[in-house]
Amino acid sequence: MKAIEVTNLKKSFxxxxxxxxxxFMADSGEVLGLLGPNGAGKSTTISMLSGLLxxxxxxxxxxxxxxxxxxxxxxxSLGVVPQxxxxxxDLSARENLVFWGKMYGLRGAGLSSRVxxxxxxxxxxxxxKDHVGRFSGGMKRRVNIGAALLHKxxxxxxxxxxxxxxxxxxxxxxxxxxxxxxxxxTVLYTTHYMEEAAELSHHIAIMDKGRVIAYxxxxxxxxxxxxxxxxxxxxxxxxxxxxxxxxxxxxxxxxDATDGKVTALVDxxxxxxxxxxxxxxxxxxxxxxxxxxEPNLETVFLHLTGRALRD
Amino acid sequence: xxxxDIAFKDLTRSFRSAFAIGMMVVAPLMLTGLIYFAFGSMTSxxxxxxxxxxxxxxxxQLPPESVLDAPIGDNIRSMFFDESxxxxxxxxxxxxxxxxxxxxxxxxIGVAVMIPxxxxxxxxxGEQDVQVxxxxxxxxxxxxxxxxxxxxxxxxxxxxxGVAIQTVMERLEANGIQPDSSQFPSWIERYGNWYRxxxxxxxxxxxxxxxxxVAPPAGDxxxxxxxxQMMGLTMAGQMIFFAFxxxxxxxxxxxxxxxxxxxxxxxxTPTSRTSILTGKFMAVFLTVILQGLVLMVAGRLAFGIQWGxxxxxxxxxxxxxxxxxxxxxxxxxxxxxxxxxGPVLGGGLTILGMLGGLFTMNIPGGMPEAFNAIGxxxxxxxxxxxxxxxxxxxxxxELLLPFMVTVAMxxxxxxxxxxxxxxxxx
Ligand SMILES: Nc1ncnc2c1ncn2[C@@H]1O[C@H](COP(=O)(O)OP(=O)(O)OP(=O)(O)O)[C@@H](O)[C@H]1O
Ligand SMILES: [Mg+2]
Numbered sequence: 001m002k003a004i005e006v007t008n009l010k011k012s013f014x015x016x017x018x019x020x021x022x023x024f025m026a027d028s029g030e031v032l033g034l035l036g037p038n039g040a041g042k043s044t045t046i047s048m049l050s051g052l053l054x055x056x057x058x059x060x061x062x063x064x065x066x067x068x069x070x071x072x073x074x075x076x077s078l079g080v081v082p083q084x085x086x087x088x089x090d091l092s093a094r095e096n097l098v099f100w101g102k103m104y105g106l107r108g109a110g111l112s113s114r115v116x117x118x119x120x121x122x123x124x125x126x127x128x129k130d131h132v133g134r135f136s137g138g139m140k141r142r143v144n145i146g147a148a149l150l151h152k153x154x155x156x157x158x159x160x161x162x163x164x165x166x167x168x169x170x171x172x173x174x175x176x177x178x179x180x181x182x183x184x185x186t187v188l189y190t191t192h193y194m195e196e197a198a199e200l201s202h203h204i205a206i207m208d209k210g211r212v213i214a215y216x217x218x219x220x221x222x223x224x225x226x227x228x229x230x231x232x233x234x235x236x237x238x239x240x241x242x243x244x245x246x247x248x249x250x251x252x253x254x255x256d257a258t259d260g261k262v263t264a265l266v267d268x269x270x271x272x273x274x275x276x277x278x279x280x281x282x283x284x285x286x287x288x289x290x291x292x293x294e295p296n297l298e299t300v301f302l303h304l305t306g307r308a309l310r311d
Numbered sequence: 312x313x314x315x316d317i318a319f320k321d322l323t324r325s326f327r328s329a330f331a332i333g334m335m336v337v338a339p340l341m342l343t344g345l346i347y348f349a350f351g352s353m354t355s356x357x358x359x360x361x362x363x364x365x366x367x368x369x370x371x372q373l374p375p376e377s378v379l380d381a382p383i384g385d386n387i388r389s390m391f392f393d394e395s396x397x398x399x400x401x402x403x404x405x406x407x408x409x410x411x412x413x414x415x416x417x418x419x420i421g422v423a424v425m426i427p428x429x430x431x432x433x434x435x436x437g438e439q440d441v442q443v444x445x446x447x448x449x450x451x452x453x454x455x456x457x458x459x460x461x462x463x464x465x466x467x468x469x470x471x472x473g474v475a476i477q478t479v480m481e482r483l484e485a486n487g488i489q490p491d492s493s494q495f496p497s498w499i500e501r502y503g504n505w506y507r508x509x510x511x512x513x514x515x516x517x518x519x520x521x522x523x524x525v526a527p528p529a530g531d532x533x534x535x536x537x538x539x540q541m542m543g544l545t546m547a548g549q550m551i552f553f554a555f556x557x558x559x560x561x562x563x564x565x566x567x568x569x570x571x572x573x574x575x576x577x578x579x580t581p582t583s584r585t586s587i588l589t590g591k592f593m594a595v596f597l598t599v600i601l602q603g604l605v606l607m608v609a610g611r612l613a614f615g616i617q618w619g620x621x622x623x624x625x626x627x628x629x630x631x632x633x634x635x636x637x638x639x640x641x642x643x644x645x646x647x648x649x650x651x652x653g654p655v656l657g658g659g660l661t662i663l664g665m666l667g668g669l670f671t672m673n674i675p676g677g678m679p680e681a682f683n684a685i686g687x688x689x690x691x692x693x694x695x696x697x698x699x700x701x702x703x704x705x706x707x708x709e710l711l712l713p714f715m716v717t718v719a720m721x722x723x724x725x726x727x728x729x730x731x732x733x734x735x736x737x
Contacts, residue, residue, distance in 0.1 A: 087571075090327045091320070103582050
C-alpha cells in the first residue's frame with residue numbers, strides 16, 4: 001500500500017481547470033516534494049487530498065483510504081499544514097494546540113503530554129503561554145505546523161510552510177521535516193523553492209498549469225534532460241534585439257527572457273558561450289553579466305516548460 | 312464532545328475580546344447608568360458624573376461631487392458637541408493629531424477622536440483600513456469604551472444606510488425599474504437626520520429622560536417606585552438591544568473563522584461539518600444566556616431593579632435568548648464577510664430595535680397605536696412585552712403568550728439560518 005496515491009486527479013472551478021491531471025505517489029516513510037510555480041495547482045491538489053474540495057475527476061488515497069469514498073478515515077491518518085497560518089490569534093500557543101488536538105479526538109493526560117512534546121519539537125516551550133497573535137511570522141508558522149502533528153498522523157501535508165519567513169525559522173522548519181520523516185512520517189511537501197525540494201525529497205512531482213509534468217527522484221529528473229547547463233545573462237538593452245539570433249545558435253536548447261534577464265539552456269557552455277557573445281556584438285547589445293548554473297531542478301523546469309521557475 | 316469544545320473555544324474568544332465585552336455588558340450598563348445619573352442629578356442634585364473630556368480632530372472633507380451635504384466626519388464630530396450629551400461629554404476641537412495626542416498625554420482630555428483626511432471618500436469606497444483613530448488616557452476605563460462604541464455605531468450606520476440604498480437600487484434595476492437618481496441626496500440626508508435624532512434617543516437625552524420622570528402619571532398615588540420601574544424598563548430595552556447584537560456578533564465568528572482560515576482547517580480534521588456548525592450555534596446561545604444573566608445581576612446590584620417572579624423571569628430570559636440567537640444566526644447567514652457584517656448588524660438591529668419600541672418605552676402617554684402594531688411583527692417587540700410583564704410583577708402564566716410567540720419566531724429564524732449555513736458549508 002502506498003501512503004499517498006494520486007490518480008488522474010482533476011478539479012474545475014466553473015470553466016476554469018485548476019487541476020487538469022495530477023498523478024503521483026509516495027511510499028510510507030518518504031518525503032515527496034510537490035514543486036511548481038504560483039498558480040500551478042498545488043494548493044488545489046492538497047485541498048482535495050485533505051477533504052476540503054471534492055475532485056471533479058480521478059481519485060486519491062491516504063494510507064489506502066479514498067478521499068472521496070471514505071474521507072473520515074483518510075482525515076484521521078492525515079495532518080494538514082495550510083499555506084496561510086490558520087490559528088486563533090487570541091488564544092495562546094498551548095491553547096491552540098490543545099484545541100486542535102481535541103479536534104483529532106485526543107483528550108486528557110494523553111493530550112497534555114502530546115502538546116508538551118509538540119511544543120518541544122517546534123521549539124516554543126518557553127513561549128507556550130503567549131497569544132499567537134503576538135508571535136513573529138516564523139513562530140506562527142511553527143505553531144501552524146505543530147497543530148498538524150498532535151495526533152501523530154501517518155501522513156503530513158505541508159503547503160509552502162516556509163514562504164515569507166526569516167532564514168532561522170526556515171532552517172528550523174526544514175530540520176523539523178527531516179526529523180519527522182526520520183521518525184517514520186510520510187511528508188508531502190509543497191514548495192516553489194527548488195532548493196527545498198532538492199534538499200528534502202526522495203521523490204519530486206513537478207506541477208505546472210494544473211498538470212504534473214514530471215515525477216521521479218531528484219537524480220532521475222536531472223538525467224532526463226541530459227547534461228544541459230543553464231546560463232543567466234543580463235543585457236544593457238532589450239533582449240528582443242538578439243533573442244532570435246541566439247535561439248538559432250546550435251547547442252541552445254531553450255531560451256527565455258523576463259524583465260531584462262535572459263535564461264538559456266545549452267548543451268555545452270564552453271562551446272556556446274562565445275557564440276552568444278558574437279551574436280550580441282552583431283546586434284549591438286552588451287552583455288553585462290553572465291552566470292553559469294550546472295543542471296538542477298530549475299533547469300529541468302525550464303527544459304519542460306520553456307519558462308523559468310521564478311518566484 | 313467536540314461540539315462542546317468548539318462552543319467553549321468560541322466563548323473563550325468572546326470573553327477575551329474587548330469589543331465583544333463592551334457591546335455585551337459594558338455598553339448596556341453604561342447607557343442605563345447615564346439615565347440613572349441624569350435622573351439622580353435632576354431630583355437630588357448631588358449625584359453626578361464627571362464629564363468625559365473628548366478632543367476631536369476632524370480632518371475629513373467632502374469628496375468632490377458627493378451626494379452627501381456634509382462629510383461623515385462632521386456627523387461624528389457633532390455627536391460629541393450635541394446638546395444631548397453635554398451633561399456627560401465636554402468636547403473641544405483640536406487642529407491636528409499631534410496637539411490632540413499631547414493633550415491626552417497632559418491629561419487635559421481623556422479621549423482623542425481623530426478622523427483622518429478624506430475619511431468619507433475612502434470609507435464609502437470600501438477601503439479596508441481607513442478608520443477613526445481613538446487615543447485615550449490609559450488610566451480611564453469606561454469613558455473611552457463608550458466613545459468608541461458611539462463612533463463605531465455612527466460609522467456602521469452610515470455605511471449601513473449606503474449598503475441599504477445600493478441594494479434597493481440594484482433590486483429596482485434588476486426588476487426593470489429605473490430609479491430616479493436625483494432623489495439620492497435627499498434620501499441620504501433624510502436618513503442622516505433620522506439617524507442623528509435616533510442617536511440622541513439611544514444615548515439618551517438626559518433632559519428628555521428626566522422629563523419623562525418628572526412628569527408623573529396622572530393620579531400617581533399608586534406609583535410605588537417610579538424610578539425603579541423606569542430603570543427596569545430602560546435596562547430591559549438596553550439588554551434586549553444588545554442581546555440581539557450579541558447574537559449576531561457571536562455568529563459572526565464563523566465568518567471570522569472563514570477569513571482566518573481556521574474554518575477550512577476544522578474541515579480537514581475528522582470532525583463532521585454538522586458538529587462544527589452545531590458547536591458554533593451552541594456558542595451563540597450560551598453567550599446570549601450568559602450575557603442576560605450578567606446584565607440581570609448587574610442591574611439588580613447597580614440600580615436595584617426587581618426583574619420579577621422567578622418563573623416569569625425565566626420565561627422572559629428564554630424568549631430573549633431564543634429570539635436573539637435565532638435572528639443573529641439568520642442575519643449572518645445572509646452576510647458574506649465580517650466587513651459587511653458590522654453595518655448589517657449595526658443598521659439592521661438598530662432599525663428593528665427602534666420599530667420594536669426598545670428606545671421609546673418611557674415616552675409619557677405611550678406611542679401611537681400604529682407604531683405599537685408594528686412591534687407585533689418584530690421579535691424585539693415581543694421580547695420587550697415579556698419583560699414589561701415580568702417587571703410589572705405578572706405571574707408566569709401571563710407571560711405564556713409573548714413567550715410562545717417569541718420562541719416560535721426564534722425557532723423559525725434559527726431554522727432558516729441553519730438551512731442557509733448548511734447549504735453554504737456542509
Ligand atoms: N476557489 C477557486 N475558485 C476559482 N479559481 C480558483 C480557486 N482556487 C484556486 N483557483 C485558481 O486555481 C489556480 C491554481 O491555484 P492554487 O492555489 O492551487 O495554486 P498554487 O500552485 O498553490 O499556487 P501558489 O504557489 O501561489 O500557492 C489558480 O489560477 C487559482 O486562481
Ligand atoms: Mg498554494
